[in-house]
Amino acid sequence: MSYLRLLPILLLMATLFLSSCASKPDVISDPEIKPPPPILTVPKLPPLPPGAKQVNGVAAIVNDDIITFREVLRESLPVIQDAEKKGLVDDKARHDLRVMVLDRLIDKHLTEQKVKELGIKIGDDEIRQAIDDVKRQNNNMSQSQLEAALKLQGFSFTQYEAQIREQLERLRLVSMEVRSKVYVGDKEAEEYYQSHLNKYTEEEQLKARHIFIKTDEKASADQIQKAMNKALQVLFEARQGKDFVALAKEYSEDPAAKTDGGDLGTFKRGEMLADLEKALLPLKSGEIGELVITPSGLHIVKLEERLPGKAKSFDLVKAEIKELLYRQKQDERFTSWMKELRTKASIVVKDGSGII
Secondary structure: OOOOOOOOHHHHHHHHHHOOOOOOOOOOOOOOOOOOOOOOOOOOOOOOOOOOOOOOOEEEEEOOEEEEHHHHHHHHHHHHHHHHHHOOOOHHHHHHHHHHHHHHHHHHHHHHHHHHHHOOOOOHHHHHHHHHHHHHOOOOOOHHHHHHHHHHOOOOHHHHHHHHHHHHHHHHHHHHHOHHHOOOOHHHHHHHHHHOHHHHEOOOEEEEEEEEEEOOOOOOHHHHHHHHHHHHHHHHHHHOOOOHHHHHHHHOOOOOHHHHOOEEEEEOOOOOOHHHHHHHOOOOOOOEOOOEEEOOEEEEEEEEEEEOOOEOOHHHHHHHHHHHHHHHHHHHHHHHHHHHHHHHOOEEEOOOOOOO
C-alpha cells in the first residue's frame, strides 16, 4: 500500500508529470489526472535511530516558513531505508539523500504558500467523493474498515481528511499553473510523426518454408549419418532448382508438410525458432539457407518473401503522439514553474554540516 502521509511536493509532482518512482497520493479528483490504484497504508514517521541527537535547529527558511533539521532527518529515514534495500549506502550517499529531501521540503513549502496565495479551496463534497473512490477501489471497504486501517498506522480519520484536502489543493494548483498552460496542436504532432516515421512503422515480416528431417536423441551414429546424408541430398536438389514445395511433400518428416509444402507462415523477428530465424535473416527472397541443426532434427529453410513493414497512418497514432508531446511539455513547464517559484521566494538554507 502507498503512503498517505503528506508527501514532499516535488515527489508528488514528479509522480504526476515525470513518472518517477516516488509514492503518489491515493485520491485525485481532477478528471484530467488519472489516479493510481488507491491504497491505504499510512506509515508513522519512525523514531530517530538509537544514539541520534534531538535536532530542532533551523535547516532552511522559506519565506516565512521554517524547516527544522529534525524534520529533514525524519523525512529522510524512509528514503534512506528504501535505498539501503537496493544496495549498500555509505555516509556520503546518506548525506546526498538528506540534501535531496531538504530540497523537496523547500518545494513543498513553496507550493503550499502558493495554494494560500491563490485562495485554492477544496470543498467537503470533493473530499467525500475522493474518500468514496478510495473505498470503492479497495474492495468497497466500509467506513469502519477504513478507520481501522488508518488507526493501525496511528492516524485518525480527521487527519486523513485533512491530508487528502491538502493533496487535492496541490493537484489543483499544478493543474492551474502547469496543465492549463500546455497545448499540443495537430500540426506539431504531424511534424513529430514525419520526423519519427520509423518509430511508427511496423516490423518487416518474413515468409518461409522448411523441410524437416527428424533425428532421435537415442539414434545411433549410423542413423544420424543417414539422416544427414538425406538432408544434404535434399538441400542439393533444392539448390539445383527443384520445386521446394514438391521436395517438402516428398521428404519432410513434418506431418503438415504433406499438405502445406513445409509452409512456416509469416513471422516477425523473435517469433520464429531462434536457429531457423538466424538462418533465414541473411537470405534474400527465394534463397535457400544453410542446413540448420536443432535438437529435434535437421532443417532446410527457404525464404519465400520479405514483407516490408508498413507505416501506421498519422490518424491512427495522432492521439498517442499528442499525449507524448503533452507530457514532455508538462515536464518542461513544471520545471520552469518551480524555478520561478524559487526565484521569487526568499530561501535561506543553513549549514547542516555534521547534522545531515
